[in-house]
Amino acid sequence: MLLAVLLLLQGGDSAPERRSRAGRRSPLAARLRPKTAPAARPLRAASVRTLPVAGNAAPNRSARPAAPSRSPRSAPAQVERRLREALLEGRGERYCLTSLALDARRCYAALSPAGRRLASQILSRPTSNPDYYSGVNIAYPPDAEVHTIENGAFRVHYVTEGSQAATVEYAQKAAQLMPEVHARIVSLMGFRAPPGDGLEGGGQNAYDVYITDLPSGIAGFCSASGVVGTGWASYIVVDNKLSLKDDATATNLSTTLAHEYFHASQYAYDPAERTWWKEATAVWAQDQVFDDPNDYVLLLEPRFRNPSLPLDTADGRTEYATALFARYLTEAIDPTLIRRIWEKQAANRSEPVPENTLPAIKEALAENGRTLGEAICGTLEWMYRKENFEEGYLYPTLTLTARYSAYPAVISSDGLAAGNLSHLSAHVLLFERPSSPASAFSITFDGSDSYPFHVEALAVGTGGNADELFRMELTPASSGNLFIEGLGTLYDRAVVAVCNTSPYTGGASYGLSVATSPPGVMKLDKYELVFETAEGEQPAPLGLFLGNEGEGELDWTAESSAEWLAVSPSSGAVEPGGVQALGVRADVSGLSAERSPYTASIVFRSANASNSPQTVNVTLKLIFSSPHIQVVPHAVSTAFPQAEGAVPLEPLTVSNGGNGAMTVRLSSGADWLVLSRSSLRLEAREEETVGLTVLASRLTMSDEPYRAEITLASPDALNSPVAVEVECTVLPPGTLGGGKGGMVAVECDYSWEDIASEEYDLTSWFTNLDDGAAGFYLPFPLSFYGREYGTDDVFYVSTNGFITFKALGSSSASNHAFPSALIPNAVIAPFWTDLDLRPAGKIYGRTVDDEEGRRFLIQYEGVYTAEGEGPFSFQTAVYESGEIVFRYETDMREAEKGTVGVEDENGGEGLTLAFDEPASFPAAGTAFKLLPSASAPLLSLSPRLLAAAAPLGGAFTFRVRVESSAEGKGSWRLSAEGAALSFSPVEGEGSAEVLVSGTASFPAAGLYPVFVRLEGTDCFVGKGEAGVLLYAYEGEPESRAMELSPGWNAIALPLFPRSPWTVADIFGAAEGNPVREVRLYRGGEPQVFRPGEGAGEPWLFGEGALVFSDRKSSIAVRGDRADRSLHLIRAGDNLVWSPAWDGKDVAEALEAFPEGAVRHAVPWEGGWLRPFAPGTGRGTAVRGPLLVRSMEEF
Secondary structure: OOOOOOEEOOOOOOOOOOOOHHHOOOOOOOOOOOOOOOOOOOOOOOOOOOOOOOOOOOOOOOOOOOOOOOOOOOOHHHHHHHHHHHHOOOOOOOEEOHHHHHHHHHOHHHOOHHHHHHHHHHHOOOOOOOOOOOOOOOOOOOOOOOEEEEEOOEEEEEEOOOOOEOOHHHHHHHHHHHHHHHHHHHHHOOOOOOOOOOOOOOOOOOEEEEEEOOOOOEEEEEEEEEEEOOEEEEEEEEEOOOEOOOOOOOOEHHHHHHHHHHHHHHOOOOOOOOHHHHHHHHHHHHHHHOOOOOHHHHHOHHHHHOOOOOOOOOOOOHHHHOHHHHHHHHHHHOOOHHHHHHHHHHHOOOOOOOOOHHHHHHHHHHHOOOOHHHHHHHHHHHHHOHHHOOOHHHOOOOOOOEEEOOOOEEEEHHHOOOOOEOOOEEEEEEEEOOOOOOOEEEEEEEEOOOOOEEEEEEEEEOOOOOOEEEEOOOOOOOEEEEEEEOEOOOEEEEEEEEEEOOOOOOOEOEEEEEEEEOOEOEEEOOOEEEEEEEOOOOOOOEEEEEEEOOOOOEEEEEEEOOOOEEEEOOEEEEOOOOEEEEEEEEOOOOOOHHHOOEEEEEEEEOOOEOOOOEEEEEEEEEEEOOOOEEEEOOEEEEEEEOOOOEEEEEEEEEEEOEOOOEEEEEEOOOOOEEEOOOEEEEOOOOEEEEEEEEEHHHOOOOOOOEEEEEEEEOOOOOOOOEEEEEEEEEEOOOEEEEOOOOEEEEEEOOOOOOOOOHHHEOHHHOOOOOOOEEEEEOOOOEEEOOEEEOOOOEEEEEOOOOEEOOOOOOOOOOOOOOOOOOOOOOEEEEEEOOEEOOOOOEEEEEEEEEOOEEEEEEEEEEEEEOOOOOOEEEEEEEEOOOOEEEEEOOOHHHOOOOEEEEEOOOOOOEEEEEEOOHHHOOOOOEEEEEEEOOOOOEEEEEOOEEEEEEEOOOEEEEEEEEEEOOOOOOEEEEEEEEOOEEOOOEEEEOOEEEEEEEEEOOOOOEEEEEEEEEEEOOOEEOOOEEEEEEEEEOOOOOEEEEEEOOEEEEEOOOOOOOOOOOHHHHHHHEOOOOEEEEEEEOOOOOEEEOOOOOOOOOOOOOOEEEEEEOOOEEEEEEOOOOOOOOOOOOOEEEEEOOHHHOOOEHHHHHOOOOOOOEEEEEEEOOOEOOOEOOOOOOOOEOOOOEEEEEOOOO
16 A cells, blocks of 8 residues: 555646645645545635625524533633633633633623623624723724725725734735635535624624734634524634735734634534534634645644643644644545534534534544544554655654563553543554564553553555554453564554543553564575476476475465466465475466467465565466477567668567477568578577668658568478568657657757755655655646546656556566556656665655746656665656656666656557666766657757868858658757857758858867757757867868778778768779778768768768778878867767877777766777777777777767
8 A cells, every 4th residue: 555645746936826725736846735635726816806795695693692512611710711811811722712702602691800801802893892901902992993895795804003903915915815715615615604794793794804913822713793593603803913925834814714714614503512623623624725834734733742632632722733633534534524524513413412523523434434443543643654644744743652662562551651541542652673573463452341442553564565554353341452464574663553432531541462473484495487388288287395494483375477377275384494395287278389488477475474475487388289480579669760871670589389390481571671580490499589670771751650571481380471560660860769659759958957955855755765656646637648647647756766657566666668568557767777765865846837838847866776876866857748858967877777768558659768778878967858759840950960161260151950750840940159150040940951151250270169059939859959060270271191901991080071071082082993881980880881872971070980992092181180189979989080099008098088988999900909998908009090989979
């Protein structure tokens, strides 16, 4: 069970002033949303208007209200003491005087004259107090001018002089908030509207709010003014010093108005209910109405400090903290429970009972299959595991009744500091894991016979195991036992709650004894089993032995993952040091050798084993009686950007699944698909690999994918021929790859949005920091792989570097490539691997809404792999448009395993950018953009690096190409910037060749950087920047000759070539045309050219080629060799050379490259030598160009 509370991502740089319950925020925006929030959101109230009231007439009110039954604190002497403490001495009652006002009204006639004078301050409206009492000053002075602001059905009264004065802004704010408060409590939450007061309070049937000076620590109160039908009319009085800024560290006007207006709604049900319940639900309501500023948290400390206080405690402070009980009822059981309880209280108010609070609560809980004891204990357990509450991250830490770590333990309640249990109270006892893992944790309880107890234990999971709740069944004599299997193995600790559910009787005593026993250790003699048999023949069973190498007894169960696989017996018990023999059977009925091999597993579990679970992998191979062609995969699908050269595909594994030898012939049926083998000779059950290569130069972009069929045929095989479907999609240049029918990816400009702050820290929401997950509500509707997700849908953030829209597999540490039917599915994986947050890692999250678009961010900061690699920092941004961006702050190539990509909800479509190959993992400072293939056009700029030349003070030109994924669509603007550069931006639409021209005034000959930038207006832009090395030269380039020898010659000079210098110039410049082949290195695989096959793109500085000559010759080269220090390096293989390296050690040459950029370099001396990694190769002199393999571009 995932205990992380589901959150709503909501917020941004300029968040709304406040939100309804349907629009709450999580820690990603520092606030939360309830799982069961209503979908509708009421409109905000209009601006404050001073207009006559237009509304329905209120029912006529009768004379004076009937006095409700008394509470224990409503005796006249107690009420007078409470009035004196609250109004004169600044102690006693805190926050709200509503209950004190009711008690004072009930016993007003019995109070002393001084007591009546005090009571009149909170029983009379500030505008009509006949006994103005200067010692308190709640009432307005008799000569003060009272101002009124009307806003619909509400009137706000205030004065502007004296200690009772309020500013106009303050009063207008109150008038603006009241319609909003009413709409949310009555229209949205469904509670009853407060009864109207007729013409009282100003001659209009409007609800009155008074602003005045209340004693220190008092925010407001709701005072009854008379009976209206079955309810009571009322008015509100609030202090004039409350915060208007939604301040979480102060009492706020907004939440105080919501609190007091909920009291007014309570008067429409039953004013006689208990004080603790009225205040607890009013505090609950104020946060339902206004999620910000969470100032109710300031009221919770009494319950966290002393959890054994009775539920019905009303001491002027604890009743407000009992809002935790109300929050538990709605968050853990039923979001409508508070309203249903108040409806039951109203229905039962005429019955002759002292009060209806507890009977109504019990009745409503019973309708949900719960008891009062379960609700009290559940509240305390959530207070301990406070992350279960929506806003638990704001709460203080629970003070435990007692904690224990040594066993056996014997506990007596009368020996605890908290003493015996009072009525409606509970103790919270923590039992920590034993010093050595225990298999069984037994609790024996014996309580006083005459008391109704409830006992339950929350076992807190460890190592990826979920928390689990255990409830004790008690006898009529209040005794019982509870067993928790796996404390110290499955569970880290146990929290035991003991509750006295009697509503009246205290002093309940009990005894508790705790004992532990050591665990068993499972040991299997095999963890891999293989069945092999002819099709249709049942294989013989295989034996398996399960031993117990621990000190405790081992109770175990075994479960098979496939119907054809069974283990017998499937459960049992093994004594310490014992061994049990098992039989494993495979039933081949209905299974075909065509689908062989079959794989499954048997999982052995034991709650009292320290190493549970254990897995045995099982393979079933069915053999044909004669040769049979088997091939994996059955279909191949790929996508790649339009390019020259060859693209390797996933190879085929071809096997003989039957008896007897066979010869298999393979053909592709397409000139663009090349097979590495055309025939295979396979003996029985032998397999071979066949490589597949696409000649990308023969394919161009099109709306439909290219399709081919590979045929495997053998006269010896009964199932001949067998076909493998191949599908290739050609993407726009610059894209990294595309998933079938779903997403395409492109490298994009890097821009890290750092959200690493305490406000957005999600780490505490993960119950397991190794393999854990936490669920969050989507902040906006989102389309992902054609599936529409709404704001009531949940996505899960995994500690292992991915997010998913499915709970199943959301904490998986075993990464795989996409697509795959393996869980998890519906995945967005910036870097999925086995991560561990426990050293010091953090996960942050936030929603942002700005000019760049609405998006939510998930950031992994300082995380390590389970193998200790790291730390790594990376993030993903998911946009409302469906666009996804992965960003990497650190070099991910230091990890050994990982998956980067996305996948749909069924595992049928997906896109893998990298999988378990460190060389392909993202480098620091890189970013990738993924977007739906059917979305707006995708633009890209190529080439990424190029060179141009111009005489000093002269004109320059160079060409770039803009590619659009949609023909003729995508408006763009091309600009350039650089030192002493004059260039006019170019605009266009769709794909185009762009001639960039301008002038440059450079101070001296040399290389100068120029940056070209592509911007789109109605489209997406991938990598939108290109770097140009502009070579400013003086005079004419000089000529020289390059000697060629028979065989391969390496040419790698950072020279300025004549304009333009291409591969064709090599063929044309060589004497007698001795050149037969040129292999041009531009990163990755070389491009191969032969005479007459094309010129290729112009060379860039630092690019090189292997030239094959059949005899000695020379090539006339024109160029300036003044600057040879700069090389443009692309990812892959590059041929580079500098005269400064000549004769030096290869290790010194590699020092010229940025740290971490070069994986290895191969010196050239007329043939290939062994590669050298940075820091190695001492004693190997450089006598020519280096073939440098780089992991990145620089």
